[in-house]
Every structure is written in C-alpha cells, then in structure tokens.
Amino acid sequence: xxxxxxxxxxxxxxxxxxxxxxxxxxxxxxxxxxxxxxxxxxxxxxxxxxxxxxxxxxxxxxxxxxxxxxxxxxxxxxxxxxxxxxxxxxxxxxxxxxxxxxxxxxxxxxxxxxxxxxxxxxxxxxxxxxxxxxxxxxxxxxxxxxxxxxxxxxxxxxxxxxxxxx
Numbered sequence: 001x002x003x004x005x006x007x008x009x010x011x012x013x014x015x016x017x018x019x020x021x022x023x024x025x026x027x028x029x030x031x032x033x034x035x036x037x038x039x040x041x042x043x044x045x046x047x048x049x050x051x052x053x054x055x056x057x058x059x060x061x062x063x064x065x066x067x068x069x070x071x072x073x074x075x076x077x078x079x080x081x082x083x084x085x086x087x088x089x090x091x092x093x094x095x096x097x098x099x100x101x102x103x104x105x106x107x108x109x110x111x112x113x114x115x116x117x118x119x120x121x122x123x124x125x126x127x128x129x130x131x132x133x134x135x136x137x138x139x140x141x142x143x144x145x146x147x148x149x150x151x152x153x154x155x156x157x158x159x160x161x162x163x164x165x166x
Contacts, residue, residue: 062086062093068136072097075140077159079103092128095136097143099123103151 005013062084072082076097083096104121111117123143127135144152 065133067133068095071133071137072140075137076144077155079158087126090128091130092126094124095127095139096122096124097140099143103147103155105151 064082064084068084069082072080079100079102081098081100083094083098085094085096087093099121101121104119106119106121108119109117123139123146125135125139127139131138144155147155
C-alpha cells in the first residue's frame with residue numbers, strides 16, 4: 001500500500017490551506033485600526049481689498065472677466081464698476097453694477113445725531129453661466145434704459161472721456 005494521497009485529497013488539502021490563509025487575512029483586516037490624531041488646519045482667508053475703482057476683491061467675489069468689463073464700458077461707460085459673486089447652489093453668478101454717485105438718483109441722507117449716510121446705488125442680477133457676456137450685455141442695457149433721459153445723455157456724453165484705472 002502506498003502512502004501517497006489520491007489527487008482529489010491533495011486538492012482538498014490545498015483548498016484547506018487557502019481557506020486558512022484567507023481566514024487569517026480577513027481577521028487581520030477586521031482588527032480595529034489604530035486611531036491617528038489629526039490636528040485641524042485653519043483655512044487661509046485672503047484679506048479683503050478694494051482697488052481705486054471700487055471693485056472689491058474678497059473670498060466671495062470672482063475675478064471679473066475682461067469681456068464683462070468691456071461690455072459694461074461700451075453699454076454704460078468706464079465710470080461704472082462691477083462685481084461678480086458665484087452662487088454655490090446653481091451654475092450662475094450674481095452680477096452687480098455699481099452706479100457712480102453722479103448718475104445715481106440716490107442722494108446722501110441725514111442720519112441720527114447729524115451724521116451723513118452715503119447710499120450706494122447697486123444694480124444686481126443673477127445671470128446663468130450659459131448666458132455669459134450676452135447676459136451681462138442685456139443687464140447693462142436694462143440698467144441703462146432704467147435711467148431717465150437726462151442721465152442717459154450724461155452717460156453717453158461721458159463715454160469717450162471717462163478713464164478706468166487699471
């Protein structure tokens with residue numbers, strides 16, 4: 001009688017070894033991992049700055065594409081400043097045109113204790129990214145048409161002479 005196992009029993013022994021090996025690996029993976037302490041990193045927030053033109057650069061505002069500024073300059077004039085703020089929940093942005101005081105119908109008001117309160121005339125609209133510069137042009141035209149005829153004349157008259165600081 002031979003001491004050698006039949007081929008089927010050799011396959012069974014190999015299968016047992018593989019099952020034991022896999023069982024050890026699964027047990028090793030199920031062990032609780034050691035807890036790694038992570039120190040929180042404080043976010044870097046850029047400072048809010050305002051350039052001479054009145055355009056505010058802060059974490060909430062996007063850089064303004066040059067074609068948006070050029071469109072506002074052509075429809076209105078270079079005295080108007082703009083702001084661009086992204087919306088977090090939709091593919092759109094808040095586009096704001098800041099009307100200079102010389103064209104604005106809003107005047108400074110007398111506050112409590114004789115303080116003077118300066119009002120800023122802003123015209124804001126939500127524009128989808130898909131409209132882009134066309135949406136900016138349409139909004140600029142609507143803002144222009146919202147002024148009275150005398151103010152429209154002054155805006156058009158100031159177009160070639162207005163200077164935008166860069």
